[in-house]
Each structure stands twice: as structure tokens, then as C-alpha cells.
Amino acid sequence: MTVLDAKTTTSQKKPPSASAPRRRRTGTLSEKIGSDRFVYLLAAPVFVIILFFVVIPMAQTALFSTQGNGLASNYGTFFSGSSASALLLSVGISMASVVLCGILGTLLAVLLTRFEFPGRKALEVFALLPMALPPLIGAVSFVLLYSETGIVPRALHLWLGIPAASTSVTGIAGVLLVHTFTMYPFFYLSVSAGLAGLDSSLESAAANLGAGKIRIWATVLLPMLTPALVSGALLTFMISMASFTAPQLYNVQTLTMQIVSTRTSGAHELAAAQSTILSIVSILFLVSMRWYQGRRIHRSLSKGTQRDRAVSTGPVRYVAMIGSTVVSAVLLAPVLVIILVSFSIDSSWTTQVIPDQYTLQNYIRIFTDPRSLLPINVSVQMSLLATLAAALIGAAAAWIVARWKLGGKTVLDIAIMLPWALPGTVIGVNMVTAFNEPSPTNLGLTLVGTLWILPVAYFVRYVPLIFRSTGASLDQIDPSLEEAARNLGATPLRVLRTVTVPLIAKGILAGALLAFVDGVGEYVASVVIYPAGYVPMSVEIYNRIYSAEFGSAAAYGSLQIILILIVLIISNTLQRGRRTTKPRTTKSAALAAAPLS
């Protein structure tokens, strides 16, 4: 039998002599930290990195907004000039987007989880397609489909003689169209997760007590779904506020557009002020979302059970069949149009409904012409670099937050989630402001004009993604597993290596894969920061669209879509490979993976 003698074992960093007099002391701090010192040791470097790349750059932008003509002048210009109306426009568009996405997403969720009709299975798959669209390509596909020169108005003109101008969707309506069809999954996913988590016996109980269908919805189902609706709404609002690609393509002067055009015109201080205002709005939403989710109200006490779907019969069946075919077609159209156009010859598509000349040249050129291959290389390599760093830091941060027992946990949590709430445009501005020239706050690190600014910005944008997916896996590990390993004699580092990391590896990998594809498709921050000579893929797509080279632009886009689809399939397989399969985790992982436009 092993004789236990704490004084002779010396593997701990502090020499026993130094710690001996402290033994009798009853400090609350050491009491709370207890055996978890390691968590706090690791927290220091992680926190410094987050501080250096996330928090300080944001503070730098805020500080910079007080320079030039001074704080009063910059913000005075903001609230009296076009920026104020841009802010109002952004808020208005975001609120409208919430309503439209709420209606579409909730309807789809209810239809798909509660009813059985022909074409339901296909619609269920297509409902998630918007997730496979990179932000820029998503917006581009809607322009190709519904703008005045788009396929649908031209087809209507050709077949029915309606002038294209009267059926085309442009301006604010165009932005709302893109938002509705790319952001409804936030509602769709959270509401269908909410419905799946509902205990069907609640409905039976209400019916048993004499409630009719409408009353059950009003008094039981909707109150139970409120958390799902509210988090869907907050998420949609935040992402609409951050939206840049749709306003850019439809030339709508939202606040994000204003920031970029103000910067381009050289009024850097005003742009900083605009960024700061937008940051504040986004952070308010992040904090209110955390607060709301923290309340955890109206949770079913029992496990959710799948309720039988109501089967449609008679004429309803045919209406449902036609309806689901139309909706499927609408959802599928953006992806199909990108793939179709990718085979068209550049500049050959002028007034026809769809392109009439096709070729494989666009793809061949991408892989044979070094100049065309460069954007792919830039995006893939920079995204890979950023993903590796984000996986390391994001996973470590998730573990630290999960095991943190002292106060201030929320601060750390919010600091890491911050870039998730910040619009890409703002992150771009923050990077440019903080790493423009050597200064004490950036420790002499200058990134502007170098290739390095891309991976740093991607790292900042995607750290929260890995942080969340790792956090979700950590939540599924019982803390007693780590305690059991400690109890069997393993040091904290060994516990991490042999128990914790193997158990969360899939979560880290899933998050990292999504971060990688999002990085490859990143446009919003890239367009603000990319260095001359190194054009990222999405910026190249925009440039080609701008010069009407739709074919090759769509070819890049198709490659992005294929990459995203591959990754979605891999991460789904990863989730399913888990021994305890919970449908909820797949949905929440998909939610976390939502591309930020």
C-alpha cells in the first residue's frame, strides 16, 4: 500500500517549504481555487491574447473616434449628418428582417415538425440550404435571380409580357429579400429545436382539460416557444445590423456601408465614430441575448418526445404538394443559379433569360492561371492559419470558462464572444486602427499592408465559433470525470491530455471546420483590410461581378459552396458519431455555424 506523504512529493511548482506556512491559513481565494490552480495559470495567456487582439483594438477605435476634430465634432457630424439616417435605416431594415424571417422561419418549422405532406423530406433538407451559401455569394445569387436584369423578371417579361422593371426587386426591398431568405434559418432552427424539445404530454394535458387547438397554441405552445423566438429575433437583428454584402450589392446606405464609404473618402475619425456606435448597438444585443438565455424560463421538465405529425388528406394534400414544390424551388434556386452561371462564358450573358453559352473554361482557368489561383491560395492558407490559432485559443478559453470558479467569468465570456457580435466591417476597422503603425498598445506590431492582417482578422472573427462548439462539448462532460482522473493520481495537465481533450476533440474539430470554411468565404472584413496584391477569394468574386465577369465569379462561388457542403457533411457525421446522440446539439451547432454577413 502506498504511504501518503505530501511533503516528499515535489512535482508541484512551489517548493513545499514555501507552501508549508500557508497551510493553516484560510484564505477564501485559495479555498475557492482549491485544486484548480491550473485553470487560472492557463487563463493568463489566453486572456492576454483576447485582450490584445479583440478588446484593445475595439478600444483603439473608440479612442480614435475622439481624435481629428475631436469627440464632439465627430459625433456631432454623426448625429446630424447622413450617418444618423444610415443608423435609422439599419435599425429599420433589421426590424423588418426580424419580422419577415420570424414569419418564414416559424412557419417552416411548424409545417415541417407538425405536418406530414408530400415533399416534406425534401423540403426539410432544402430548408437548411441558405446555411451553405457564403454571405457574398448568397447576396449575388439573389441579384442574379430577382434584380431588373435577373432571371425571374426577364422570364416573366418574356412569357407574360410584364415589364421587368415592375417585377424586379431592388433597393431596400432587395436587401430585405436577401435577409429573409438567408437569415430565416435562425428562427427555423431555434423554433424547430423548441418544438422538438416540447413534451407532447403538455398538449395532451391542455386538451384533456378542455382546451381547443387555438387555445393550446395561445396558452401552451407559444409561451413555451417564446425563448426560441426571442433568441431567433435577437440573433437575426444582430446579424442584419452587421449585414454589408446585401446593402452593397443593392446600393442601400446602411451604417455598415457608410463606414466603408466614409473610410474610402478619408474621414477616418468619422468612420471610427460610426464603428463605435455600431459596436455599442451590437454589444447591447449580445449582452441582452446572454441575459435572456441565462434566465432559462419555460423549460419542459420532462424529455421532449416526438409528436406524431398530422397527415394531410384530400385536396389539402395537393395544395401542400404544390406549395412544398414551390418553396423547395425558391430555396434551391440560389444555389442552382450560381452553379448554372459558373458554366457560362464571361460577358456572354447580356439580355437572355439565362446564359446561352456554356463552357468548362471558368473552372479550368481558376486552376491553371496562377493569377486566378492566387485568391484561392490566399483565402485557404490564411483561413487555415487563423483556424489553427483560433482552435487553440478558443478551445482553451472554453475550458477555462467552463471550469472557472471565481467571479468575473461573465466578463471573460463576453470578451471572447465580443467579435461574434461585432460586424465584420467593424472588426476590419478595428484591425486597421490598432495595427496601422507601431504604438505602445500594439507592442510595435504593424499589420496593415501585410498579408498577416488577414489571418489575424479571421482569427478574431472565428475564435467565438470554436469557443462555442467546444463549450457545447464541454457541457456534455460530467465534471466528475475530471475529478475521477485527479483522484486516480493524474496531474491537471495529464487529466487534460488523457480525459478532457479526447472527449472534446470532436467539438473542437467541428468548430474548426466551420471556422475554416467561413474564413475561406469571408468578405466583409476582408474588403476593408486586404493588402494590395493579395486579394482574398470573396473580394475577387466581387471584383469580377463588378466587371460583369459573372461566369468566373460564380465558379469561385460554386467552389465555396462545395467546400461548405463537404464540411457540413463531415461535421454532421462527427455529431452522429457521438455515443450519446442528441438532436439538439446538431441544431445548436448549426446555429453557431451561422455565417455572418
Add this chain to the structure above:
Amino acid sequence: MISVSLENVSKTYGDNPPTITMDLTIESGEFFTLLGPSGCGKSTMLRMIAGFIQPSSGIIRFGDSDVTRTPPNRRDTGMVFQNYALFPHMSVAQNVAYGLNVRKVDKKEKAARIDNALAQVGLAGYAGRRIDELSGGQQQRVALARAVVISPSVLLLDEPLSNLDAKLREETRVQIRQVQRAAGITGIYVTHDQAEAMAMSDRIAVLEGGRVHQVAAPREIYHRPATAFVARFIGRSNVLPVTVLGSDATTVTVDLPGGSRMDVPKAPDLRPSAGDPAALSIRPEVLRFTDGPSPLLRGTVRAAEFTGASVTYEVSMEDLTVNVTAPDHANGPQIGDSVGMTCDPDRVWLVQR
């Protein structure tokens, strides 16, 4: 084998008064149970011994060495968790091997010890199984094997049977005792199930609200509870409020509800004086019905619960209810009958109210 002592150990949260205070010694080699209702602090206590929670004050000793500030991985305890805490990404053998790997036991010896430990818990041949292929009872035994294979100085068990069904629980508790005895390890067991505690333990500490009510052998705790709480918590007991009328060296005279007097044995450390309120613990099986002219207690039968060998009657007195367990026979009292009850004074116990 090693003794464990908790010297004035307390745990305080915030500025509140201590939620747990404890001063006791667990003898080397004994099987000691911390028993109490949920929230009594028994698990916190066990986790302090394991090193997962730091006490606010006091010293924890294993043998002579102070381990209060020793991290859990250097305490050399083997712990069986309530939810087993088996590593889901490892096989049965890998789970059992974990502590041996940490201790760098050489390959040959390791294999032998794993085989031996699995055989001891009746799982020989399960070495290659995945954890999720095992039943709850089997998982529990893997957890036990994993904890004892490292030959720890102390075996800690945190309600290890609470997730098993009744029959399996009885089988497993026998197995736990066998393994603990065979390995000669000091065992500390946490449970809220008094029957389990009585069946398994050498000694029991009864806890409530972070306070130790009594530390004694099961028989002593059952027959001579130290407080009214212990009397109520262990088995079923009628705890009657009484008033002390007087006492001598070995007996105390008390005034029962209803006016009767009774001479009852005096606990050595009890110093009652006339007029003190006290409580009398009478087990239901000690009370019996009597037709005699001056019964100790009188009441009306309100309910009768047939349990097979015996019947438990609920008898209401003026403002309290007592239970009487009597062998089942045809001409027992009926519901609504007025009955008189009596008992053997040597089988009752006076406790503080």
C-alpha cells in the same frame, strides 16, 4: 491502511455561519458511513477528504500527515462516484488501468492487477468491453475496480448505489464490503439510505444541517439515538415529548403525554433536572397493545397498514400520532377502537428534545 481525522473542519460560504463543522476520526481499516438527508453536508465532507473542496478551517489528516492542502491527485484515495464517472472514451480495462498508468506500474504487473481487480468484482472477461455496453450495475463495479486496483489508502464511496434498483443494491453492497475487507482499505461511505448504512457500516456518523448528531456503531445508533433527529431518521420511531420529573444514577422519571409516569434508562452523559423538556424514543415494535387497567398511553386506532408478517397501526392520541407494529392476527384492534398501549422501559431511550 490508514486512519482519517477531521480536526475541527468547517466549511463556510460567504459571510454566513459555517454550513459544516466536523470533528471526528475514522479508524484505520474500518468501514465508516456518513449518513444524513440530502443537503446535510455529507458529500461535501467526502469531497473535502478527496481534496476537491478546500475546508475553510481545520485540518484533515491521513494517519499523521496533514493533507489539508494536498491536491487530490496526491492524496492516494480511491473514489467511487455516484454517477460512476467512467471514462466513456476508454474500454473497461483502460478505465481500470488509468490509475496504474499514472503510477507507472510495469506492464506485467499492471495486467495482473487489472485481471485480479475485475475478477474481484465479478467482471472477468469484460476487459475489452466499451463502457456504454455495460449495464448500470456493471458500470458501478468497474468504478469500484478502478478505485481499488491502485490499492489506495482510503476508499471513498459517494452514494454509489443510488442509481441501482433495489435488488442489485443489496447484492452490490455485499460486494463492496467484501472488496474493502479483502484489500484492507479504510472505507468512507456516503449515503442517505439508513438501511444501507446499518447493513454495511462498522460505524456511522449521522449528519444533519452540517452538524454531526452522533457517531456510533449501527446497533447503538438504533437503540440509543443521541438526539430526537437520529431517533426519527434511523428506522421508524415514535418520539414523544416528555417532561423530566426527577432522576437518579441510572434512571430518569418522566411524565408522558396523557399523564402516565415512567422510569426510563439514563444515558451516561445526560444530566436532566426536574422540569426539563425531553423526548422519549419508542420504536413501533416496542409498543404493544394492552387490555390492562393502567396503560402507559391511550388512543384511537386511525389506520392499519398490513405489511405481511406484521401490521403497523396508526394510533392518534390527543395531539400526536404514534405507530405500533404488532404481529398480524385475526382479533387485533379495528379502526376506530380505543386502545391502551404499554412497553418495556428498558427498550425505550430518552433523548434531548
